Each structure stands twice: as structure tokens, then as C-alpha cells.
Amino acid sequence: MNHLIVNKGYQPIDSLNNPDNGQKWSLWRKLLLGLSPSDYFRQVLRNPFNWVLGLIFAIGLPVIIYRYATGLGGVMHASYDYPWGLFLGFGLFCMVPLSASGFLLGTTVELFGHKKFKPILRLALLNGLLGYFFAVVYLLVDLGCPWRLYYPMFVSWGTAAVLFLVGWHVATYLSVQIMEVSEAFFEWVNWPTAKKFIHSGTIGLTVAGIILSTLHQGALGTLLCYAPGKVHPLWYSQEFLWIFYLCSSVFAGICMVIAVSTVVEKTMSWRCGSEFLDNLGPITIGLAKGATMALVTYLVIKIIGIIHDNEWAYLTTGWGTWFMLEIGLGVILPIILFSIGIRKNSVGLVRFTAFLTILGLMMNRLNTALITFNWDLYQEIPHPLEAVITVTIFALFITVYRFILYRLPILYTWKTVSEEELVSIADLDSTQTQQAAVLVDTAGKESLGPA
Amino acid sequence: MRRISRRGFFKVTAAGSSALAISSTKKAFGMKEFKGYPDSMGVLVDLTRCIGCRTCEAACNKEHGLPEPEIPFDDFSVFDQVFHDGKRKRRTSDSAYTVVNRYDDTSSGAPVYRKIQCNHCNEPACLTSCFVNAYTKTKEGAVIYNPDVCVGCRMCMVACPFRIPAYSYHSALHPQIIKCNFCYDTRLKKGKPPACVEACPQEALTFGHRKTLIKIAHERIRSDPDKYVDHVYGETEVGGTSWMYLSSVPFDQVGFDTSLQHHPILDNTKSFLGFVPMVLGIWPAMFMGFHLLSTRGKEETEKKVSENK
Numbered sequence: 001m002n003h004l005i006v007n008k009g010y011q012p013i014d015s016l017n018n019p020d021n022g023q024k025w026s027l028w029r030k031l032l033l034g035l036s037p038s039d040y041f042r043q044v045l046r047n048p049f050n051w052v053l054g055l056i057f058a059i060g061l062p063v064i065i066y067r068y069a070t071g072l073g074g075v076m077h078a079s080y081d082y083p084w085g086l087f088l089g090f091g092l093f094c095m096v097p098l099s100a101s102g103f104l105l106g107t108t109v110e111l112f113g114h115k116k117f118k119p120i121l122r123l124a125l126l127n128g129l130l131g132y133f134f135a136v137v138y139l140l141v142d143l144g145c146p147w148r149l150y151y152p153m154f155v156s157w158g159t160a161a162v163l164f165l166v167g168w169h170v171a172t173y174l175s176v177q178i179m180e181v182s183e184a185f186f187e188w189v190n191w192p193t194a195k196k197f198i199h200s201g202t203i204g205l206t207v208a209g210i211i212l213s214t215l216h217q218g219a220l221g222t223l224l225c226y227a228p229g230k231v232h233p234l235w236y237s238q239e240f241l242w243i244f245y246l247c248s249s250v251f252a253g254i255c256m257v258i259a260v261s262t263v264v265e266k267t268m269s270w271r272c273g274s275e276f277l278d279n280l281g282p283i284t285i286g287l288a289k290g291a292t293m294a295l296v297t298y299l300v301i302k303i304i305g306i307i308h309d310n311e312w313a314y315l316t317t318g319w320g321t322w323f324m325l326e327i328g329l330g331v332i333l334p335i336i337l338f339s340i341g342i343r344k345n346s347v348g349l350v351r352f353t354a355f356l357t358i359l360g361l362m363m364n365r366l367n368t369a370l371i372t373f374n375w376d377l378y379q380e381i382p383h384p385l386e387a388v389i390t391v392t393i394f395a396l397f398i399t400v401y402r403f404i405l406y407r408l409p410i411l412y413t414w415k416t417v418s419e420e421e422l423v424s425i426a427d428l429d430s431t432q433t434q435q436a437a438v439l440v441d442t443a444g445k446e447s448l449g450p451a
Numbered sequence: 452m453r454r455i456s457r458r459g460f461f462k463v464t465a466a467g468s469s470a471l472a473i474s475s476t477k478k479a480f481g482m483k484e485f486k487g488y489p490d491s492m493g494v495l496v497d498l499t500r501c502i503g504c505r506t507c508e509a510a511c512n513k514e515h516g517l518p519e520p521e522i523p524f525d526d527f528s529v530f531d532q533v534f535h536d537g538k539r540k541r542r543t544s545d546s547a548y549t550v551v552n553r554y555d556d557t558s559s560g561a562p563v564y565r566k567i568q569c570n571h572c573n574e575p576a577c578l579t580s581c582f583v584n585a586y587t588k589t590k591e592g593a594v595i596y597n598p599d600v601c602v603g604c605r606m607c608m609v610a611c612p613f614r615i616p617a618y619s620y621h622s623a624l625h626p627q628i629i630k631c632n633f634c635y636d637t638r639l640k641k642g643k644p645p646a647c648v649e650a651c652p653q654e655a656l657t658f659g660h661r662k663t664l665i666k667i668a669h670e671r672i673r674s675d676p677d678k679y680v681d682h683v684y685g686e687t688e689v690g691g692t693s694w695m696y697l698s699s700v701p702f703d704q705v706g707f708d709t710s711l712q713h714h715p716i717l718d719n720t721k722s723f724l725g726f727v728p729m730v731l732g733i734w735p736a737m738f739m740g741f742h743l744l745s746t747r748g749k750e751e752t753e754k755k756v757s758e759n760k
Contacts, residue, residue, distance in 0.1 A: 073620035080542065080617045083605035111738060113746040144603020144618065144626035148583075156583040156600040162720050163606050164582035165727065203742060211734045215727055225719040226580045226610035229710055242723045378535040 010034075012271055015415035016190055030188065033406060049267075053395050060392025063385055064141065072144060075385040081374055084142075086382045086390045091138020093365040095131050096170075096220060097245070098358065100253030102128020102177055103209040108290075110206045119276045120283050122184055122410045123264070124257045126401075129177040131256075132170060134397040141389060162222045169216035176208050187414040188407065214246060221245030224368055232372035234314050234323045235364075237305045247301060250294035251334075252361040254287050258354035264411060271405060273412030281347050288350040291357065292338040299331050319375060326367060330360015485715075486691065487573035491592035492639065493661035493693035494648055495668055496566055498705065499678060500655035503530065503553055503564035510650035511549045511568075514634060518546050530562075540706065543567060545619045548631040549647060554705040563698070565705050566656075568647070569594060569615045569631035570685060571693035576716035577607035577616060585628075591640065592661060592693040593633035601627055612689050612711050633693070661693055668697055690715035 013034040017024055025034070032040045044050055067075045076085050105124035108114045140146040152158065152167045179198055186195035198205075221241035224231050228238065237244065261280060265272065306312065314320050334357040341349035371379070405411060509524035511517070522529050530553035532541055540552045549568035556563050571594045578586035578594060585601045588594050603626055608616045616630045634645035643649075644658035657664060668683040684702050685695035688711045696707070703709040712719075 069623060071619075071621050071623040071626055073622075076620060078618075078620035080544065080608060081539070081614060083608035083618065107738075111742045111745070113742075142604075144605070144620075145601065146603075148600075148602045151600055151602050152582045156585070158582040158584035160717070160724075161580050161582040161606070162724065163580065163604065165724075167582055203739075207735055207738050207742075210738055211730055214730055214734065218723065218726075222720050222723040223606070223609075225723070226576055226606070226716055228712060228716070228719060229612070229708065230609070238719050239722065242726075378538040380535075 010270075012412075014273070014409070014412050017416075024190070027189070030407065053399055056392055056395040060388055060395070063388050064392060067141060067385075067389065072142075075383060075389060077380060077383050079380060081377060082370075082380045084369060084373075086370070086386045087138045087142035089366050089370040090362070090390055091142070091393065092135050093220060093369045094362045095135040095138065097217060097249035097252040097361060097365065098256040099128045099131025099135070100213060100217060100249040101125075101131075101257045102180065102253075103206075103213040104250060104253045104290075105257065106180065106206045106209055110202050111210075116279075116286060117283055119273075119279045120257060120261060120287075122181070123261060123405075124253075125177065125180045126184075126404060126408075126410050127256055127260055128253070129174070129181050130397060130401050130404075132174050132177060134393060134400075136170065136174070137393055137396070138390075141393065162219050162226070166216050166219045166223065169212045169219065173209065173212040173216065176205050176212065180205055180209070184408045184410055184414075187409050187416075190416075213249070217249040218242030218246045221368075227373070230373055230375075231368055232314075232319050232323075232375040233309065233311050234306070234319060235368045235372050237309060239308065240301060240305045241368075243301060244298070244305065247294060247298045248361055248364060251291040251298065251357060254291040254294070255354040255357040255361075258284055258287050258291075258351055259358055262351045262354070264405065268402075268405065268411075271411050275413060276411050284347050284350055285342055285345060288338050288342050288353070291354070292335060292342065295331055295335050295338070295357070299327070299335065302327065302331070319372065322367070322372075326360065326363050330357065330363055334360065485574050487661065487693075488588070488590045488592065489662075490590060491573070491661045491693055492633075493571070493592055493659065493664050493695060494645070495657040495659070495664040496694065496696045497655050497657070497671070498563055498565055498696060498698040498700075500653045501551070501564040501566065502653055502655075503527065503551055503562065504652065505529075505551055506650045506652060507566060507647035507656070508547065508549055508551060510646040511631075512547070514637065514646035515548060517548070520546065543569075543615050543617055543630065545617045545621075545629045548629070552706060554700075556700045557704060558700070563700055563705050565696075565698075565707075566647075567613070567615070567706075568694065569633070570613055571631075571633055572689055572715075573691040573693070574689075574715035574717055576610035576612060576689065579715070579717040579720075580606045580610040582606070589635060589639075591633075591635070593635040593639050595632050595635050596628050596630065598625070598627035603627075610716060612708065612716060661691075661695075664695060668695060671697060687713045689713075690718075 011019075011034070013025055013030055015025075035043065063075065072078065101124040105117055105121050109117050109121045136149075140149065143149065148155075152164055153171065158164050179201070183195050183198050186192070186198065219242065221244055224236065225238055225241055228236060261284065265277065265280060269277065306315075315324065334353050337349060337353040337356070340346070341353060370382075374380075505524045505527070512520065512524070529541060530551075533539065534541075541550045543550055549566060551564050551566045554563045554565060555561075571588075571592055573588075575586060575588060575594045577596075578588060582604070583600045583602055585597045586594055586607070587597070603618075605618055605628075607628060608614075608618060616628045618628055619626050633639050634643075638645055648656040648658045657667065659667070665683060665686055668686070672679045672681055672683075678699055680698050680701055682702065683695050683697060684707055685692040690713075696702070698705060698707075701709075
């Protein structure tokens with residue numbers, strides 16, 4: 001994408017005012033990233049990734065329409081033994097732990113005051129928000145009557161159900177995260193009062209995030225406590241399943257931030273501010289330290305789980321091999337690789353390990369919710385159209401994610417100038433405008449703090 | 452909406468009584484255990500009497516106006532049907548509330564027939580896992596379902612230890628859970644036995660008060676100990692069910708899950724749910740404390756650093 005804009009000497013919009021004339025950017029120009037409509041659309045068509053996305057949507061969107069036209073039976077096996085498929089197995093059970101990033105980095109930066117991680121905070125918050133949002137989108141596809149999504153909130157309360165807690169918490173936490181991310185939005189649309197208002201509640205929102213995350217990450221695990229015997233004993237633990245889920249969401253969320261920041265740095269460095277780019281290396285190593293601690297803890301409690309339920313005999317079966325593969329590839333290998341990466345200060349190795357850990361986490365969630373489910377009955381491979389819809393919604397997730405990252409000040413710092421400076425810029429003649437623009441630029445950079 | 456739910460009522464009562472009189476905590480704890488309604492009805496299925504005539508299937512189909520089956524009820528070739536590489540026999544579906552399957556007694560070689568339908572648990576997993584309270588356990592013992600509030604999450608299908616609820620996946624606008632309702636509206640409410648029981652020519656199904664049925668079941672075992680396995684399936688499984696079974700062959704040989712827990716499925720989530728109010732109560736103060744401890748020190752050092760400059 002950046003080839004064409006670099007050719008034109010393109011500067012992405014990162015400030016309230018156009019540095020060339022001191023005028024405020026219009027919303028329209030902000031949406032088009034400062035390009036003219038024709039340039040913008042040429043840009044969109046040039047990027048081969050957009051064609052891939054387009055192809056996915058061309059196939060997937062009709063399938064989604066087909067799902068609503070014919071009911072779930074058209075795109076699923078309509079199995080009574082496997083009521084849940086990929087939409088929940090991937091969309092809810094994998095997306096939610098991978099979106100723990102928001103509350104984790106919020107806690108680190110805002111609550112514990114580790115300002116070192118501040119440059120990546122907004123990315124982590126956005127990752128959390130979008131992950132939860134798209135978990136709900138997956139839910140809208142999966143639910144038999146998606147138009148009744150609000151029923152557990154307003155119509156009929158099943159207060160003894162764990163899913164009731166999950167539903168309420170995901171809804172509340174989604175609003176908390178919208179508020180947390182809205183700071184960036186208010187900067188972008190230039191509404192300082194609203195930003196200040198939200199900012200004053202940061203600590204409250206962060207603590208709310210911790211409470212809600214502790215409970216619903218754990219509750220996802222507890223959901224499977226309704227199905228003892230259906231979930232394989234190695235993955236089931238009546239006492240500890242919730243804490244397995246909570247603990248693994250910690251390294252999952254951290255690794256997701258490392259993974260996303262890697263993709264961002266490789267594919268949209270033009271959009272990243274210097275504060276983000278310059279600090280990304282040490283931040284990645286720092287995040288890896290946190291993830292390693294969570295991974296070690298997770299390994300320990302998983303072993304305690306086996307001891308507690310005395311499940312050693314299962315380890316020698318085929319399911320046991322599969323279990324050890326999951327732990328080996330998704331937990332032990334990442335611990336080793338992270339340790340080497342941290343010691344050698346190798347950002348590349350840490351990033352590779354983060355991707356590996358994410359795969360391991362997904363393996364765990366799919367194992368508990370789908371693969372080992374009905375382990376003593378028969379195994380079912382999801383319907384192909386189910387996979388098509390799952391991929392389509394994930395492509396939509398990436399599209400929305402990228403759309404926001406291109407525009408809102410998530411990866412860069414939004415520059416504003418004071419009123420007096422504005423007046424002086426307006427008064428200057430054309431030659432002086434150039435100097436003023438430089439001034440604004442330096443002012444913006446200074447506010448970044450020690451880089 | 453309707454009514455305070457049974458569960459909700461007990462929770463409030465238990466919480467209230469323990470709060471009011473700490474000395475009577477024993478009583479409050481007692482309330483948490485629900486052993487079923489005192490006048491709950493039930494059905495005792497005696498596998499030794501069943502001949503696999505499928506009359507009950509036909510009666511159920513007629514009673515509930517279900518679609519005509521592809522293979523008629525007098526065709527016994529259905530007993531040879533297997534699915535998923537022989538790992539699964541026929542089961543309840545969106546067009547059959549009840550199904551009879553044939554098993555072979557490994558010792559005698561004689562066929563054994565087993566009827567399956569909703570067992571109407573005392574403390575049903577479908578009910579307690581439902582986040583919109585779509586299920587009700589009536590005082591007559593039936594577990595009934597209200598499609599008007601169902602969102603279609605299918606948690607109940609995941610939770611049911613007997614794998615009974617089916618779902619009308621192919622309905623775009625009105626998908627719903629489909630399962631046996633003990634003929635609640637048409638018969639049970641009026642004190643009449645369900646259609647399948649009435650139709651059974653062999654008296655393999657006995658309708659009555661659950662408490663009486665347990666006595667009858669044990670009496671049958673006692674009077675003919677060589678015939679019966681000494682167990683009433685459903686007496687204690689998952690906290691007890693309204694439908695119970697007697698068999699002459701070990702239960703696990705005729706498709707029963709004998710590894711089920713003997714307390715309600717709900718119990719598995721109680722420790723976590725009990726943790727919820729504690730998190731809500733403790734976390735805010737704890738994390739605010741962490742916040743103060745970790746940032747106050749930092750502000751001071753930052754001040755010192757700037758002063759030294």
C-alpha cells in the first residue's frame with residue numbers, strides 16, 4: 001500500500017490541523033486518509049490483500065445470507081450431539097481469551113503505572129474491544145434466534161446459569177472497552193471535553209475491566225462444567241477449569257498484542273508514530289516476560305489438575321498423546337523459546353513464539369469445546385460452510401481492525417496546537433506557513449517524551 | 452414475565468435465612484439441596500418387559516402431532532440402523548420425542564429393548580444452564596420448555612447428561628428445542644399418564660408418584676434378585692430423575708451412561724458461582740490498593756529525580 005503514497009511524498013494525517021495551511025482537516029479528508037477520492041480508491045485497488053479480502057467476502061457473504069434464509073441447518077451438520085460448532089468454538093472460546101489484552105495492558109499501564117508499555121496500550125485496548133465485538137458477531141450467526149440477543153438482559157433472567165454471567169459480563173465489558181477506546185476517537189473527531197471526561201474515569205474503567213475479565217474468562221471454562229463426561233477428563237476439571245481459562249487468557253492476550261504489533265509494524269509502518277516504532281522492541285521483550293510467567297503458572301496448575309483428579313492413566317492413551325502435544329507445543333516450547341528470546345534480546349524469536357502460543361491456545365480451546373467433546377461417542381468434522389462463515393467473519397474483523405488503525409490515533413500520537421499558535425499560523429503569509437508547519441511538527445514530537 | 456423461578460426462590464430463601472439467623476445456618480444449607488417436589492410423578496421403565504413393539508413411539512407421534520416417520524412404526528428394521536460408523540444408535544430428534552433401541556444381551560443373546568426420552572430430572576441441567584429461564588420443572592415432575600424466550604444458544608443440549616434435547620436447525624424463523632414434555636399440557640396436568648405409558652401393551656411402563664415407583668422398583672428387585680441388576684437407574688443419577696429404569700443386563704451394556712455423577716449437574720458450577728460475589732466485593736478495593744501502592748512510590752521517586760536535576 002505504501003509504495004504509491006511514498007512516491008507522492010505522502011504524509012498521513014496525524015494532527016488536528018493541516019500543516020500546510022493551518023486549516024482543520026475535514027472529516028471526509030480524515031476518512032480518506034488525506035488522499036483525494038480517486039487516489040484513495042486507486043490505493044485500495046492496488047493492495048493485493050484487499051483482493052484477497054474481496055474474494056473472501058464474495059464467497060462468504062452469500063453463505064451468511066443463505067444461513068439466515070434457511071436456518072442454521074443449511075450451514076451446519078445440524079447435529080444434536082454436537083450443538084456447538086466453529087462459530088462458538090472459535091468465535092467465542094478463542095476470540096475472548098485472545099482479547100484479554102485490553103484489561104492486561106490497562107492494568108499494567110494505568111493501575112500499576114508501568115508507563116514503559118504506554119505506546120502499545122491503545123493497540124491492546126482496541127484489540128480487546130474488537131475481539132469481544134466480533135465474538136458477539138460470531139454469536140449472532142450461531143444463535144438460533146439472534147434477534148433475541150437482548151433477552152437475557154431485559155426479557156427473561158436465568159440467574160443461576162453460568163451463561164447468564166457470561167452474557168452480562170461480555171455486554172458490560174464491551175461498553176467499558178468502548179469507553180476506553182473512545183479517548184482515541186474523541187481526539188480524532190476533536191471533542192476534547194468528552195475525552196477529558198472519559199480520561200477522568202480511567203482507573204474506574206480499568207478496575208471494572210479486571211473484575212469483569214476475571215469472572216467471564218473463568219466463566220467460559222465453567223460453561224463446560226455442565227458437560228462432565230462429555231469433555232475428556234484431561235481437559236475437564238470441575239474445580240480448576242475456570243482458573244485454567246483465566247490463566248491462559250493472560251498469556252493469550254499478551255501474545256495477541258505481540259502478534260498484532262508485529263503485523264502492524266511489517267504492513268503499516270507508515271501509520272506508526274515514532275514513539276511506537278522506537279519502543280516496540282523493548283516493549284515486545286517486556287511483554288514476553290509477562291507471558292512467560294503466565295505460561296509457567298499455567299503449566300504448573302495444569303499439572304496440579306492432573307494430580308488432583310488422578311488422570312495419569314489417560315496420558316498413555318491416544319487422547320493423552322494429543323493432550324501432551326497441546327501442552328508441549330503450546331506451553332512448554334513457548335516457555336523455552338521465550339526464555340531464549342528474552343535472554344538473547346531477540347525480538348524476532350519472541351514474535352515467532354507469540355504466534356506459536358496463540359496457536360497452542362486455540363488448540364486448547366477447540367479441544368475443550370469441540371475436539372474432545374463427546375470423546376467417548378464419535379468425532380465430528382465441522383460442515384465446510386461453517387468454516388467459510390468463520391473465515392469470512394474473521395476477514396471482516398481484520399478489515400474493521402485495519403480501517404480503525406489507519407485512522408484513529410492508536411499507533412501514533414495525535415497532534416494538536418494551542419489556540420494562539422493557530423491564530424499565528426492563520427496570520428502568517430505563505431512562506432512563513434512552511435516554518436510554522438515545522439514548528440507544529442517539533443511541538444508534536446516534544447510531547448512524545450523521551451523516546 | 453411469569454413467576455419467581457423455583458431456583459431463584461430457593462436462592463433468595465437460603466440467602467435470606469442465613470442472613471437473618473446466623474445460628475440457623477444448618478437450615479439454610481439444607482435448603483440448598485433440592486430433592487425434587489414431594490408429589491412429583493414419574494415413570495418406571497422395566498426393560499425386562501419391553502418387547503420392542505414401538506407402540507409408545509407411535510402413540511407419542513400421534514399425541515404431539517409429529518410428522519409421519521419415513522419408516523413406519525410397525526417396521527422393525529429401524530433397530531438395525533446405526534450412525535457415525537456404528538458408534539451411535541437412533542436418538543431423539545426434532546421429529547421424535549421418544550425412541551426405542553435394540554441391544555443384544557451378551558450372555559443370553561436375547562434382544563433387550565430400551566426406550567429413551569427426556570428423563571425429567573429433579574434438578575435438570577437444561578434448566579439450570581439456561582440463561583433465559585426457558586425451562587420449568589413443574590410440581591408434577593415434568594420439565595417443560597418455553598420457546599417464546601429461547602434465544603437458541605443450545606447450552607441445554609450441551610448440558611443434558613442424557614443427550615435428549617433436539618433442535619429444529621432447519622427452521623429459519625422459529626427454531627426451537629424439541630423434547631419430550633411428559634405430555635404435560637394434554638395429560639399430566641390433569642393427572643393422566645402420558646400417551647406412551649397408556650399405549651404400552653406390556654405394562655413395561657409404570658406411571659405413578661416417583662416415591663412410590665422407587666418402592667415398586669426395589670420390591671421387584673427384591674422379589675426376583677436373579678432377574679434384575681440391583682440398581683434403579685435414575686434414582687440417584689444426576690440428583691434423581693422422574694423416569695427410572697430396571698434392567699436384567701448391566702446398564703452400560705444397553706446404552707446407559709453409568710459414569711454419571713450422583714448429584715445434580717448444577718453442583719459442578721456452584722463453587723465458581725459462589726466465587727462471583729467475592730470477586731465483585733473484594734477486587735475493587737484490592738486493585739485500588741495495588742494501584743495506590745505501586746503508583747505512590749513512583750511519584751515520589753519521580754519527584755526526587757526531578758528535584759535532583
